[in-house]
Amino acid sequence: MSTQHYDIAVIGAGVIGAAIAAELSRHDVRVVWFEAAHDVAEGASKANSAIACTGFDMPAGSLESQLILESNPDWENLCRALDVPFRRIGALSLAFDDDDAHSLLQLAAQAADVGVDTEFLSGAALRREAKTAAPTAVQALHVPAEGIIDPIRLTIGLAKLAVSNGVDLRRCAPVTGFWHHDSGEISHVVTPGGAVSVGAVVNAAGVNADQITDAADAEPFTMWPRKGQFLLLDRAVGHLVPKIMCTAPTPHTRGIYAVPTTNRTVLVGPTAVDGLDRADKTTDADTLDSVWARAQRLLPDISRRYVTKAFSGLRPASDTTYRLEVSPKVSNLVHANGIRSTGVSSAPAVARYVADLINRNIIELTPKADAKTAVAALPRLAETTTDDAVIGFVARPCATPDEHPMVVCACEHVTAAEIAAECRGPVPATSLDGIRKRTRAMAGRCQGAYCSVGVSFILSASTGEQPGQIRQGEPESQWQADTK
Template sequence: MQFDIAIIGAGVVGTAIARDLSRFDLRVILLEARADFGDESSKGNSALMTAGFDTPRGTLERQLVTRGFIRYQTEAPAMGLPIRRVGALTLAWSDEQRAIVEHEVAGARADGFSSVTLLDGADVLRRWPHFSPGIQCAMWAPEECIADPFSTPYAYVLDAVANGVVYRPSFAVKRADRLTNGWRLEEAKGQAVTSRLVVNSGGLRADKVEGLAGYSDFVVRPRRGQYLVLDKAARSLHDVIALPTPTPTTRGILIAPTIFGNVIVGPTAEEVSDPDDRRTTPEGLAKLREAMHRMAPALEQFPVNTVFSGMRPATDRSEYQIIPRLSERWVTVAGIRSTGFSGALGIAEHVASLLVPLFVDARRKTTTNAIVVPDLAETSQRPWQDNARIEADPRYGEIICHCERVTRGEIENAMASRIPPRTLKALKRRTRAMFGRCQGFYCGARIDAIFNSGRNSEHT
């Protein structure tokens, strides 16, 4: 089968593009090198949904992040995706920092972000007394949100597939041959896909995919970010996004709540040569602890549940690398860096506008199929709390993961999904199982057995 559009890369951006293109009468295929979608940059980030006031003014990035933020708030609830508006503080302790923060507030308000205000230090410490004393002022952005970084690409790809997109995991493109009417994409075992046009949203490996097609406009420079995940008890003290005063080179290490009830500290920003180098290091973890001590030392009393590293697909350019080569039937969507989670729906809309009707004169579908994913937020009602659901199906009363209160029913539902998890880590991201204090020490064997049972039944 020949496709109209092949999308390479099923991270949050690639899945969002697939979802938007599924609204048109097009034959679209989404190719992912790994066993599961969202398994590279999209699985390790701060999970902040930002309005875009702190992105560079006058750039395509700001335009698309701002649009993505608006779309997410409008469209996420219908897909079951949780979003919590907790607000963000950018804190200043010194005269120099105060001048920077005041300038940031003035710039944000001049750019139309009217909800951004300046708080004096006394007001900050009255409302959030756990911060280090001596705060002079803070920029307060009340619209900033936290969301679910794992369920979001799941919702996008599930929606795309429900509306006609073909999804092919474990398809790592190793060769791209130009045809008279498009491209032939081949993976290592010789399987191939032909398409009239290719969208390269390959994330950390986007430059390698570009090279297969003969392009070399940028180089991916992976940027590792290490994080601490504090125990949920920390949430009672800290329930706001807190950032240090930015510098010319970095916005610094933040402290923020997560949609799952924890508090994270991070990320560091370390350029590495290997996109798979997700190690946590003594030096990196020391920087995180130092930042926590400097900003909110009261948080040091809470245990660290786990540490992890994410990887941002930065490039040697500061801007998004969205390059339409429609005459050559190739569109590049790369260098999305840390704002991809917020900007994904804006990016998808922009890419779709480049293709329809400029490249393909496709009709918009009059009806679409709706999907809903499980709401995994700590503040939402979970199945173990739903007596009516438990009475209808006792599996929702059988807790498997006690740290996170994840039931057998939820795990088995995930395994029975239209797009089932193909790895144990993917199952973890679908359910929150093994996210908690014991990190799977108590429940891991049982979850592994359920996972393998589900995989076996899938293949029978």
């Protein structure tokens, strides 16, 4: 048992846990942060549509809408401070017939209710904004303030800030139980590494939040995974999708999206199907065919041969969305879960809301005078050069041996220096997936076929393992090099 006492324990290192840890780290409290996986951003926060939405299609007055609206204006500042790519490119909902046009009228009225600006575009005006948009679309609703963001880098940036400010992040540390005081309050958080004494606990365990509430002997609720399948298109077609595009919602579906990402690829999807298996991230051909067929309505001229990858994400669905409250049964447990579909867009305001709950009900939070508000920004080749310039860059001789300007990942233009930098720092990568999430090396059209060996050698220098022992991701997923 650890003898050290922490004021607050945060459980779960998705975007919600990371935002809460970063917010708490600005205050004069000792925080320990437990994550079951080997890295931060391993749950829903790494596999989503990557939209920093305005909440224009949310019911006015809901907590969800309120927290999205509060987060939205500050993305430019926050992303600059956390070294996170963000662009406010706007979204277009397309109408193909009278029913769709009616649905867009309702959407525009809903947006007006929550105070988000929209404008109607004729079919011709739509195609001036997005040349490749379907010629059969008769109208579109434009929401200029919608943005695209890298949700993985957001989670990692928040984690780096939290750790830089003294939060004790423990990875590979699944919370398995709690000890209680006679009063019923939690006294210790239990993991396979031992029990840790704490004053309060934040349950941000995503789809497993119900297991945490059960283990804490708090009020029961149910969580389940709502799967969304995606296709990822190569960056060669990124310029053909200048804005987020979607079909108008119908009474049965929210429509399908084509989302240009901050790294110039395009996401197509997602589906939304409730399931039971919290580990099932498989994709299937029938669903992906239907995703593609629906996306073709939006962008009929883009060929499916540009698909580089299919993947799925699991939304943490629950009987209550945005469960942000002090447990009615265990008075030092705070729930921050059930954030199913918009957690990336609301995370900064969710974190402030949760800190306020803690401050008013459990522990007084005093701001720390010397708290950091930004993390070091790494020079990233792909973000500072065009594709043509990269070819020149590869050929350029090294300025100094320490600079390591050679490109290791040719698809995504990632240098050895960037990879080495992400093996160090406050939240270092410890696996190939960790490097992929931080730098995009191995995330391009070859999916690591050419560069994973080079990445393994650089990682091995920091982990002390042999290159052939470097893990793909979780401990059981070792990447097996043939060393015989």
